[in-house]
Amino acid sequence: MTAGDGGAAAAGDDAGRMWWSRRFLDVLGSFTDHGRLHRGWTYARQGRVKDLRVRPHEVSARVFGPEPYGVAIGVGPIDEDSWRAVAAELASQPLLRARLLEGETPPELEWAFAQAGVPLLPDSPHDLHLMCECPGYGEPCEHAAAVLCLLAEAFDRDPSLLLTWRGGSRERLLHGLRQASAKDAPDPFDVGDEPLRAAGFWTAGPAPAEPREHAAPAPPDLLLQLLDPPAIKIRRRPLTDVLRPAYEAMSRA
Structure with missing residues (x-):
């Protein structure tokens, strides 16, 4: 699934508007070098991330920094x-x-x-498999960080991408x-182990409990859902x- 080409507007200050992308950014910030993360945001805002694609268990993109480098970020299957x-x-x-x-x-x-x-979001760098064609050795490097930053913004727009990434x-x-x-x-015809008895069959049972005054009403089309x-x-x-x-x-x- 293509999430977008990236760009200044794509990974700007609005990223992290939803709870799931905020959580993802919090986890990313907990294990990423501040300098590389800052350069990753810069690359994302400058539109250097291209062809961001979210597939089951893997996100891929090309990052120009200045040479084009292929980046793939894997996550464990569920x-x-x-x-x-x-x-x-x-x-x-x-x-x-x-x-x-x-x-x-x-x-x-x-x-x-x-x-x-099973975690919905990765908890640590050990949950991610970071691969970049650049000669750097940081984990993540600024190119992978740029892809992760743009991925957070893509999650903002479409939370189903998070489930796609996790293989669902x-x-x-x-x-x-x-x-x-x-x-x-429950099976409506299951009467349990108690045998039916003729005596008292037509006797009214205990009165139903009074409904709660503040119980939230169910939506009228709940059965259809x-x-x-x-x-x-x-x-x-x-x-x-x-x-x-x-x-x-x-x-x-």
Whole structure:
């Protein structure tokens, strides 16, 4: 996936506007030499970073400083079991799950990855594999630092690039979340080990608890968000898009 060609506006002072890119810059600043980091920002602002591409487990670019040098920055893969663990952790948090399905990227996402035992963001230079064609020996050199700085700005624009870099995608994460939610849903026909008895069958059970006054209302189309969309289309529009206004109208009524 191409994230951009770089430039003065691309990695300016606005980089780090979102929590995930701020965290990424904090980690970068914790292990990068101040002088090289400053030169990296300068290169990025001067438009010396070209062809920035984000692919699973690797970011690549060309940096002109003054000679063109190829730069590749790898990150360790997240295995299938860990992705499933992340999805299960997200599925266990109803409000977090709803926010993700609404298209948000809440800070709790990083916590869910940590709970699954895999960091969403690299914690140290040991989590990154830095490769540059320049003759320098710093880790990162100013060319790799420039790519990392521009990458933070790309994360600002599109947080799904962070998941792409880690070997996944937003679609994959949401699909796993829906599967985990369906797997954990109780079976309505499961009555447990207690046998059914005729005596007292028609007796009313305990009264339901009073609803909390300040409970946050669920969005009217929550069911449409939680279920995988069917393949049915009406006048070339997905069925869920057609039903959503009806759900909202019924909630207002």
